[in-house]
Amino acid sequence: DAGVIQSPRHEVTEMGQEVTLRCKPISGHNSLFWYRQTMMRGLELLIYFNNNVPIDDSGMPEDRFSAKMPNASFSTLKIQPSEPRDSAVYFCASSAGTADEPQHFGDGTRLSIL
Amino acid sequence: GNSVTQMEGPVTLSEEAFLTINCTYTATGYPSLFWYVQYPGEGLQLLLKATKADDKGSNKGFEATYRKETTSFHLEKGSVQVSDSAVYFCARYSSASKIIFGSGTRLSIRP
Numbered sequence: 001d002a003g004v005i006q007s008p009r010h011e012v013t014e015m016g017q018e019v020t021l022r023c024k025p026i027s028g029h030n031s032l033f034w035y036r037q038t039m040m041r042g043l044e045l046l047i048y049f050n051n052n053v054p055i056d057d058s059g060m061p062e063d064r065f066s067a068k069m070p071n072a073s074f075s076t077l078k079i080q081p082s083e084p085r086d087s088a089v090y091f092c093a094s095s096a097g098t099a100d101e102p103q104h105f106g107d108g109t110r111l112s113i114l
Numbered sequence: 115g116n117s118v119t120q121m122e123g124p125v126t127l128s129e130e131a132f133l134t135i136n137c138t139y140t141a142t143g144y145p146s147l148f149w150y151v152q153y154p155g156e157g158l159q160l161l162l163k164a165t166k167a168d169d170k171g172s173n174k175g176f177e178a179t180y181r182k183e184t185t186s187f188h189l190e191k192g193s194v195q196v197s198d199s200a201v202y203f204c205a206r207y208s209s210a211s212k213i214i215f216g217s218g219t220r221l222s223i224r225p
Contacts, residue, residue, distance in 0.1 A: 031210075033211075033212075048211070048212060056212070093157075099146055099165075100163070100165045102163060103213055105159065108157050
């Protein structure tokens, strides 16, 4: 079975550029989560969706960050303009949305902003 | 508040040693509890879970028991291997599919 698929796996770009991270959740899962992981702050929840609708975006650091889920099989996280402090590993996770169901994580996108 | 607290790392042990990583939680009610493991360069993977009080989750020689009296879910393994070196996250279910994670404990096993 295919797990959560993220692309790209690595991204290196210069500050000021637009960055788009992509995620394909597990088929049949109705909840999708975007996380950021850094050494300084650990794992942070940025935003999550239920049935393609954003439920809580309080973790989005600022207006430069935006996320969309146009359908049940695809989501994007966009940073525009990017800054060096956005360098981190970004994870997407999905779940079936019940209390017993764990989240399933992708392998992440390692983002470096120069 | 609603949170998960786990012992700070790093934890360094010799191969075949006994492992305990402590985890406590605060919550209203009895949420499902989880342990996740993150190997270098990978995402978090579910290691084990327990969905109600006194349940024991187990996988790959790891165990954790849901203790509502002490609001704890400590991770244990009787004999660790070098391949167990990773970061371990304790977590609990929150609401609307959301999971609250602890800060992670880095485990290093010496041959």
